[in-house]
Amino acid sequence: MAATSIKQLLAGSIATGNAVTAQGWVRSRRDSKGGFSFMAIHDGSSFDAIQAVVPAELDNYQEEVLQAGVGCSVKISGQLVASQGKGQAFEIQAQSVEVIGWVDDPESYPIAKKRHSFEYLRTVAHLRPRTNTFGAITRVRTVLANAIHNYFFDREFQWINTPLITASDCEGAGELFRVSTLDLSNLPRTENEAIDFSRDFFGEESFLTVSGQLNVESYCMALSKVYTFGPTFRAENSNTSRHLAEFWMVEPEIAFADLNDDADLAEDFLSYLFKTVLEKCEDDLAFFNQFVDKTCLERLQAVADKSFVRMDYTEAVDILEKTKKKFEYPVKWGIDLQSEHERFLCEEHVGAPVIVMNYPKEIKAFYMRMNDDEKTVAAMDVLAPGIGEIIGGSQREERLDVLQARMAEQGVGDELWWYKDLRRYGTVPHAGFGLGFERLISYVTGMENIRDVIPFPRTPGNAPF
């Protein structure tokens, strides 16, 4: 008989008395001298386990059922019945229990039936999905990824699969990983002893992308509403709870739009995502709210209700200068906001997500649109309490002459000729932003370390699984 997912078994849509089969992994077994054992079985489809009541009369009860501990995989067939005990509505009255896979050595099985620290679980990243926490994170991650695609699909955005390999090293977002097939122990050289990249795979130096934005702009200039959603790579030596060397990013780009349209999109998008996860991950979020972060649900609801505050950079600096709070880094107009400043703004001053707009041009990238004051550019950061910058975006410079001047200022070379072409042929005001997918999940779940919201985190000195 085909197995039914535990989510379905617990949903109440199958009439009691029906024959069912569940398959999954044992979370716990409790033996009763009343002549049966209770087995809690997980298969990842839901937060809750299903309980199987296994009678001692089964042929393999002594030899197998009583030996099947935490982590063993099993297939259990029987009748779905209303539970006599508290804690679950339904359970399986087992008629057969087949142990599919044993746990070699229960004492050294890394995932014991107890609380483990997240630091420890990172060292067993291949087994940590078996815990409540990582199962819940995985389901939330899936719901959010789907919600992202659904949001854009419903609003006539096209999903653009921008390349992961790029020859441009000037995308302005940090250090790049080199992509090469050259023999490192025998590098080809040019006449003046430089490495001869013309003999490399792509005929020039190439790298893993740090952003799909420049490429997605080209599709935006034809399809109007587009987005990328995929992995991104940064070779920064960043050792923090908010950075990964490999992470996923969502980057929408909209044509015929300015910075305010961009901020509207960011706000509506986040609000939709949070509403969706509140609706679809009730059990998992209840778990996070109880064991990981007591303010989790409250915070999600606040963002779902769109309680964003918008302010100009200039206004933000003004607030920071006037507050009595002492900062390690003094504030003055022209500096980039430090973590402590961003935290003060969204955590203490406002107590909700803040969108800071129109930053000094000196501290922002070449492609951001120059404002009329010629001192600021149309950039925005969405700052979230507890996370910091969750979104960074801008209106793009659509005027060829201004863009060229900015590129020259920042030393960006000719390899972006195609990017300039977009301003030469039917240019249009447009804007977009980048949302760090893992930062979003951190914010939603309350998980403090970004290494715990991606299945196999890559950080400096660390890619073991």
Next chain:
RNA sequence: UCCGGAUUAGCUCAGCGGUAGAGCAGUUGACUGUUAAUCAAUUGGUCGUUGGUUCGAUCCCAACAUCCGGAGCCA
């Protein structure tokens, strides 16, 4: 990369200049429609690595490694 902190049983931690302890897990038994079950007994450790100080180092010192927190970079 910089500044702090940590590294002792499978896990979480306590401890002390005279070579070690608890809780949980595991194992065994008792008990029970149980559900982080309970109760009893019990196994289990070159105290991160390498040097140094000392009669003697797990403890003090130094370097290194790894991890954590904060900062920078950013998403």
